[in-house]
Amino acid sequence: xxxxxxxxxxESIEYSSFGISIAESLWAFPTIESLHVMALVTVFGTIMxxxxxxxGLASNKVPVTAMSSDTLKWTWIGFVIAAITGTLxxxxxxxxxxxxxxxxxxxxxxxxxxxxxxxxxxxTYKTVNEWDTSGVLPTGAKLAGILSLAxxxxxxxxxRAIGFTLGIYY
Amino acid sequence: MLDxxxxxxxxxxxxxxxxxxxxxxxxxxxTSLSLFMVENFWNVPIAQVVHITxxxxxxxxxxxxxxxxxxxxxxxxxxxxxxxxxLPWVWYGLLAIVLSGLLMITAEPIRNMVNSVFWIKxxxxxxxxxxxxGFQKSVAAKALAGGATFxxxxxxxxxxxxxxxxxxxxxxAGRWIAYVPV
Numbered sequence: 001x002x003x004x005x006x007x008x009x010x011e012s013i014e015y016s017s018f019g020i021s022i023a024e025s026l027w028a029f030p031t032i033e034s035l036h037v038m039a040l041v042t043v044f045g046t047i048m049x050x051x052x053x054x055x056g057l058a059s060n061k062v063p064v065t066a067m068s069s070d071t072l073k074w075t076w077i078g079f080v081i082a083a084i085t086g087t088l089x090x091x092x093x094x095x096x097x098x099x100x101x102x103x104x105x106x107x108x109x110x111x112x113x114x115x116x117x118x119x120x121x122x123x124t125y126k127t128v129n130e131w132d133t134s135g136v137l138p139t140g141a142k143l144a145g146i147l148s149l150a151x152x153x154x155x156x157x158x159x160r161a162i163g164f165t166l167g168i169y170y
Numbered sequence: 171m172l173d174x175x176x177x178x179x180x181x182x183x184x185x186x187x188x189x190x191x192x193x194x195x196x197x198x199x200x201t202s203l204s205l206f207m208v209e210n211f212w213n214v215p216i217a218q219v220v221h222i223t224x225x226x227x228x229x230x231x232x233x234x235x236x237x238x239x240x241x242x243x244x245x246x247x248x249x250x251x252x253x254x255x256x257l258p259w260v261w262y263g264l265l266a267i268v269l270s271g272l273l274m275i276t277a278e279p280i281r282n283m284v285n286s287v288f289w290i291k292x293x294x295x296x297x298x299x300x301x302x303x304g305f306q307k308s309v310a311a312k313a314l315a316g317g318a319t320f321x322x323x324x325x326x327x328x329x330x331x332x333x334x335x336x337x338x339x340x341x342x343a344g345r346w347i348a349y350v351p352v
Contacts (some may be wrong), residue, residue: 030348037341041230042229060248062244
């Protein structure tokens with residue numbers, strides 16, 4: 001099959017032999033997408049558990065530091081797999097994704113969720129010894145928890161919205 | 171190999187087309203709930219977001235139980251406490267999964283019910299629910315009797331890992347409903 005000459009970097013990625021082979025394969029896109037789903041529910045599931053602890057709504061018997069080390073490793077394993085599979089999905093339709101507002105919103109929200117996590121770990125978490133075993137957490141921790149829940153829920157929504165709007169914007 | 175698998179799946183779907191499911195699916199498309207689900211563009215995606223969020227809650231909770239039983243995480247609490255904290259969420263999650271799933275089936279009954287992968291997913295789900303019921307009963311009883319120092323047997327540990335693998339296959343099937351040749 002012939003593909004048009006790329007006019008920008010996204011088309012160059014999409015029409016690379018790698019991008020084309022994912023897009024043309026009968027099994028590659030669905031299989032990578034399935035792995036993406038398995039990874040993202042691991043990310044979202046473990047994050048919800050940590051966020052509920054930060055909000056003081058569940059697992060209050062478990063110290064915040066213990067809950068963090070119990071969940072964070074799995075959150076990262078899931079995130080790395082989701083990021084790799086997500087990149088592969090992106091490569092196969094790069095220029096279509098780059099004009100999709102839900103994709104762009106999703107990327108922005110992931111940056112925001114990352115920033116929320118960075119602020120929590122490097123600022124709020126400094127005083128964790130004072131509230132580690134408490135069910136009542138400082139406002140900063142609660143705020144991090146509620147923002148994280150909200151960001152990830154909307155990220156999942158955007159992810160689904162991309163699948164329903166891919167043909168609309170190009 | 172892949173062609174062979176697709177052929178078998180298509181063969182099953184072809185057979186499903188000859189059963190009552192086809193008429194039943196067409197009947198569902200004319201119900202008011204089905205019309206409601208398809209008449210707003212966002213209804214199906216929103217049902218899917220609920221579905222995925224509920225899977226995250228159920229799967230994340232199951233993961234924490236299985237990790238605790240295998241002493242890979244959550245060792246600051248007893249197995250009893252971990253089971254009491256997380257296993258109910260597997261069931262709450264499952265309830266939301268089933269309800270949102272029913273809405274998705276109602277929206278697109280033919281694509282789902284006349285689809286071999288959908289029924290493979292339903293069988294896997296049923297098997298998983300049955301194993302989870304047995305797992306819950308046995309772990310809860312043994313952990314309570316064993317007290318704070320309870321360590322799960324290798325059979326219990328492996329059953330936990332099996333449940334995780336079954337959930338992953340259910341997710342795989344879930345995504346392939348949309349892609350399998352029908």
